[in-house]
Amino acid sequence: MGKHKSPARYSAAGLAWRGLRNKSWPRVWREPELKSAYDVVVIGGGIHGLATAYYLASNHAITNVAVVDKAYLGSGGSGRNTAIVRSNYLTPEGVAFYDRSLDLYNTMSTDLNINVMFSERGHMTLAHTDSALRTMNWRAEVNKLQGIDSSVIAPDEIKKLSPSLDTSPNTRYPILGALYHPPGGTIRHDAVVWGYARAADAYGVDLHQKTEVLDILCEGGAGPNGKGAGGKVTGVRTNRGDIHAPVVVNCTAGWASTIASMAGVRLPITTHPLQAAVTEPVKTFLPTVIVSGSLHVYVSQTDRGELVFGASVDPVANYDMKGTLEFTEELAGHVLELMPGLSKMRLMRQWAGLCDMTPDYSPVMGPTPVDGFLVDVGWGTYGFKAGPVSGEQMAACIAHESMPDLIAPFVLSRFTDGTLVGEKGAAAVGH
Amino acid sequence: MLLVPCPNCGPRNASDMSYGGEPHSRPDPNTASPEQWRTYLYLRDNESGWITEKWYCSSGCRKHFKLERHTLTGELRNPPLPGNKTGGHK
Amino acid sequence: MADPPAFESPVVTIGRAAGAGSITLTDESATTKASVRAADGTPAASALGLTFGCAEARGDVLVARTRPDEWMVFGTSQAVAAHLGGLDLSGYASTVDITHSRLMFRITGLAAAKAMAKVCSIDFSDPMMPSGACVGASVAKVGCDIIRHDIDDVPSYRILCDRSFGQYLFDALVDAKAEFG
Amino acid sequence: MTTRLPAQPNEVIDRSKPLAFTWNGKKMRGFEGDTITSAILANGEHIISRSMKYHRPRGVLTADFWDPNTSVQVGDEPNVRASHRALVAGMAVSAQNVWPSLKYDAKAANGLVGRFLTAGFYYKTFMKPAKMWPAYERVLARFAPGGKVDLDTPHGYHDKRYAHPDVVVAGGGPSGLAAAVEAARAGASVMLVEHEHDLGGHLRWGSNDDADALAGLVAEAESAGVEILTNSTVTGRYEDNWLAIAQRNHPIAVERLIKARAKVLVVAPGLIERPYVFAGNDLPGVMTSGAVRRLIAMYAIRPGNRAVVLTANESGDAAIDELERAGIEIVKVIDARTGATVTKASGSKSRVKAVTCSDGSIVDADLLVTATGWTAPTSLLNMSGDRPVYDPASARFFADSPPDNVLTTGGIAGDGNRDELISHGRSTGRLAAARAGVARHRIQAATTRATAVDGPEPAYPDDTRSPLGRDPHPELFRSTSHGMVDFSEDISSKDLFGAAAEGFDSVELLKRFTTATMGPSQGKLETVNTVAVLAEARGETLAEVGTTVWRPPYAPIALGALAGRVFEPVRVSSIQPWHEANGSTPILAGQWVRPEHYGAPQQEVRNTRANVGITDVTPLGKLDLQGPDVAKLLSQLYTNKWMQLAIGSVRYGIMCAEDGVVLDDGVTGRLGDEHYLMTTTSSGAGGVWNWIENWLQTEHPEWQVHVTPVTTGLTSINVAGPNSRELMSRLVGDDIDLDPDAFKYMQVRTGTIAGVADCVVWRIGFTGELSFEIHVPSGHGLHVWETLLGQGESLGVAPFGLEAQRIMRLEKGHFIVGQDTDGLSKAPTTGMIGLLKFDKDDWAGKPEVAWALEGDYPRIVAIQPTDPSIVPDEACQILREGTKDIVGRITSSRFSPTLDRAVCLGQVTPEFAGPDTTLTVQLVNGEQITARVMQHHAHFDPEGERLRG
Ligand SMILES: Cc1cc2nc3c(=O)[nH]c(=O)nc-3n(C[C@H](O)[C@H](O)[C@H](O)COP(=O)(O)OP(=O)(O)OC[C@H]3O[C@@H](n4cnc5c(N)ncnc54)[C@H](O)[C@@H]3O)c2cc1C
């Protein structure tokens, strides 16, 4: 086990003590010097990178690890996602994987000693057509077999759980039923990121913000500068200097292709912005998470009272995070289809993040044709909920130099073997 | 909304078009190895920078055409509006 | 059997205030419509002429070049037949009768462009869309061809779309023009 | 007690028009022209809300749209900005975020424990016991600020329109007005958008000269033909100057969204006055100089009786004049330009009573006016990609390098007196018009339908405007004490120091940890102070710290306005009116409304199998294909062969995507030498058309094929059942020979039906019966349908709907793409191995299909439950007996009235696909049943004798 420096414990008593003495809390994490060599360099300070580093240290005593991020921690998808957590996926592989993540989320507040505000408020995916209902049934049946609490419920029950929904049969998109998943809910995404960062730092992992990877150093590969298949990784070049490392993990989600190409690796990924928005706060009235695939919208209400909305990815590939007017127009139209009473609520802010979309809506994890260069990417619009299990399994993969069962279906080579994983039905606008 | 210069119709809203993504050349289906064929199917450059991409002017002239666009700044090689360099949140 | 039956329009216009106010909306779906496809350089293309995006009246038919390689011809069935009858389809050109697959509305009035601006993103200003211009565009989320052909200097637009959208689109246009009296 | 002053020279209230309203149930009166807060203040009340976290009483701070603590509930509308919203007779206004009442707020106790509720406190507690978090969460959620949504709120008449102006000017102050005037005079079409109820910006509360100048500019704008939108906001600037404008003053719409593609955007939003941070700065009675000036000049409100003024600029000085003019006692002026400042405001719970100055003096006062500087509302510039830069000398941000089609003028661009501002505005307007002229020329030239452009493209004009100056201004953000930084989120400078010390010391992390700038004013008031405090904590400059990202909308916009009126296209066949009139149950399939059944689908099946049924299948996709190369195209698209199809024949085909996955299926018939009609699935119609155009345009431009969608040009009716030939014979003209030998199964004829020429008939059918699918020119579709019913009466004809059709196809074991196949099903899964022609040179998906055949692909099989009465739901899983291993699933299931038993299709792994294999199916209720894999896909008439009959 790594040397575990106990950070100042968070507790109500600590809060009171510091409040009385006007004392502030110690720093959440250090601002360490950039060393010239580490055992593992993790690129990307989002939930995936930080969780990987944390589990490397906590589960495998590998603590000579750097996490580098070109901006601030959580500046990617991890800091801008709508924080919906669930495990009712479609394929058995997907269900098993996300269920493990949910387990880790359930104990996270105590494990990491930070309140991540996991709100198990229930998750409803509405069906407006026969075929959507059939997919919901399919998911429910697969879920039940895997012991996941997930079932299809009828409009009257939907109305009881979420009275603001218009469940009358005469709407343009009548609600025919819903896949109801009581263990699903929302989480305070920033707290998760900070929790992993703080805990990893306590184990001695170095977190380097504003450290941008400009190149991956390789040798022996078939491509220029020793990159590409058959070669091996030797480190990374950053805006702050070179770092040597035998293992480099690409956890950069929307930017995954840019990093992979630095190692001469092509990925089955295109980057598309995904947008989200919040309304001005109002008194809470929406108890569950509502998702409608046909209407491309999902919504939940935070404890602060804002409605948080999301939709499906923008159709045009982009690395820009500006956001569009069309998104808000479509969104509002669809939200009002579901909840006509909200027409006087006002949209307060919209934003966007980047999503690394794969053809089968499943991630890409594990080794690449370049030795020592690993990926944990392809997280699309659903990767936040997968953060904990991915970190845990990627850490195991690095420590044992082999693919753990839970993530074996997601290897990169499936795109040459043709063994794709069919999560499209559950993930397209699934969240 | 992006104003896309269709070579036939002139500048049109992107919502009048369908996006076709990166063009990729199709290997000979009779001789391609699984690896070559699946490279064509799945692997993408997905560059952050200037790319050439396919568009289909679905509500206008119904012609396919190619466009050079910068995926980070949103710039086009031949923008229909002069002086429209846009930065954006990178 | 009896006489060929009458053309059934896809829209019910009665009671929908289509003609009220300063903008009139009429259903011209029964007009015979034909589409001609021909590539540049074919005899048919040269005979039909026009620049892509332009339309003109020729005798008793209206001809519009709605795509770089497509023309539409409107009129009575006799007039359309007469106009297309002599067309040389060699070098590869083809015709399809679209009378039944596309319906046609006409929206006329000084404020017609303003009404159109509520349902269509095209710039309807005179320089961009003069009389004698046509464009393919989405109207109230339905793919349409729009042809401007003024009557006595009063702006007038013909709107064509798939027949099955008829009632929906008609109602959307009635609603769009309501504001202008 | 009233605080209304005598008539003010430029007041906007109309004293001849009193309006009655209620405030927290209390009857009050205001005047037309009042805002809600000015009316409440006029009635002697000054607490408008309680703060979010500590429930401290709050009053007017800025008296404009951004006033942070003046959101109120008006009827069913939450979060109404009371310092902006015009008073309307009969308004029922109430305070939000108070419990039980504005005066006695029980949650104010939070204030006592405030030192424990530091920013982010919730991350550090409520963790144990874990089981208790849901209960804690419910309590926290009760503190959510904001108003109440009434779930029965009607949608209201919202609206949208598009616009294509040459120039849009955001901001109707002197500079914006001047820019609009000159741009219009230069020939540009101009939209001037002003957020407030009237044009004029700060001139509205200025001198009489200001008022005169304003009137002059407004007259100029009107005569120049500027389109003026007041009470409207440019809420967003998106790619290529795509602008969102929220228009709130529309005569018939509650709120209208204008989507404008401006050739040039002029940003002239002026400046927003910044509150000052010190202890007690959130007490009611502490106001900005702008607030005091607006209240006095526009609404004739006496903001207090004894005033202390802290001034660092002209606006503060002007406030002093204004207060004096209004007869309000000024007890002390603190001139910040000399280094003096305020250290503390103290008072009762509800109002300032005393002000402590930096010289140590304590003055009694009930009004403290601060004029400590400006924040540039750079939000629209940020949305344009600009990164504004901080100028310490003038203590605010300026544009760096916005795109050339975005220009700034007025306060956001620099300082000047009225004439200088107007002059800068004018030159900006001329530049905007000239640049827009180039854009217009270019767009018009690129658009073939447009009028030809005159002459060559004009030269693109450089920016030769003489810039506005920048007045020096002290950097005045925080006094020596701690106070509120974010009034809507209840975040103090002390919170920010604490968070920075904890390590949340970049501006983005600080924002997320404390929520500063995340409230309803979105940083308009708070960002610069937040950055300044962080800079102080880090010992850095503001420029080094930087700002957070500004995002749309500039001001919140109603969901109703964004939605507008709902455009959800609906498609119907020409027979739909008949279906509706004859008791059909409609079902929505994609955009189509179709008859699901006419009351008894099982009976519809029986009748079709026994007599004859007719069904409306118009939504089937139909494409007219003409040209010498159609057969090549078909060979490329379908897996089977098409080069030899005879004229008069039809053939079934499956299409795959390039990954071998089944994309669509349907029949295509050859009508003439170079003329074919293709059918696709209803939902696949659009996609297949695009797919074809893609092949034709990008892979085989040399092929001569013309594709025309004719889906709705042909009304399609399937006539099925043993009596179908007899029925058809009563309708067809002499041009169609129905004799079974002349018109065989899988053949097509064209001719006359019920007097309608140019019909296409083919002998195929999904139902397994002898059947004719007729395609009638749609203008006569209803006629043919009604004729079929009339002529078929004696033959027992009856219509059948989609449900009966689904049952019959399932009895026949026909799979449906997308239901029995899924996103991973490659062609072999369908079982149609005979249709996969590998000796063809090329077809879409060929290699993947070949490789799939070599592997363990899942199979579609027909399945019958052992117990004939149990119909397993579609999606039920098939398991390896005694385990939870999934080996397949039921993809379609129905009770068959023909066989009087349950019939299914399913996908199973090869191991379980053999005929007579016993399957274990888990029902939705968890029970397991057994079922058998059948020999044939068809449960009924596997030899197909009926359909060939
Ligand atoms: C609007 C939106 C809503 C979403 N909603 C949900 C949801 O409800 N539920 C869910 O489960 N998922 C959701 N997602 C998806 C989820 O946010 C992501 O899949 C997840 O956060 C990915 O985490 P990550 O750690 O892999 O990547 P990120 O958090 O994106 O981190 C990648 C990091 O890499 C850094 N980086 C990039 N390039 C470099 C470089 N060259 N050098 C150094 N660092 C670099 C970036 O700065 C970034 O911080 C949503 C996403 C978005 C955008």
Ligand SMILES: NC(=O)c1ccc[n+]([C@@H]2O[C@H](COP(=O)([O-])OP(=O)(O)OC[C@H]3O[C@@H](n4cnc5c(N)ncnc54)[C@H](O)[C@@H]3O)[C@@H](O)[C@H]2O)c1
């Ligand atoms: N003395 C004062 O009280 C005061 C107040 C503001 C500005 N000024 C001075 O006036 C000068 C600025 O003059 P100006 O003409 O630039 O500004 P202005 O403040 O006079 O007018 C700007 C107008 O723009 C409107 N606006 C802002 N954003 C908008 C948007 N997105 N959409 C629509 N409207 C929007 C505002 O409501 C305001 O009426 C500066 O020099 C400044 O110092 C003085």
Ligand SMILES: Cc1cc2nc3c(=O)[nH]c(=O)nc-3n(C[C@H](O)[C@H](O)[C@H](O)COP(=O)(O)O)c2cc1C
């Ligand atoms: C779950 C969630 C809730 C949010 N709530 C708010 C909010 O209440 N107010 C706000 O201003 N922004 C809110 N945001 C958006 C952030 O301010 C910010 O826009 C987003 O994290 C993207 O970062 P960027 O805008 O700096 O690019 C929220 C974001 C998320 C992910």
Ligand SMILES: [Zn+2]
């Ligand atoms: Zn075009």
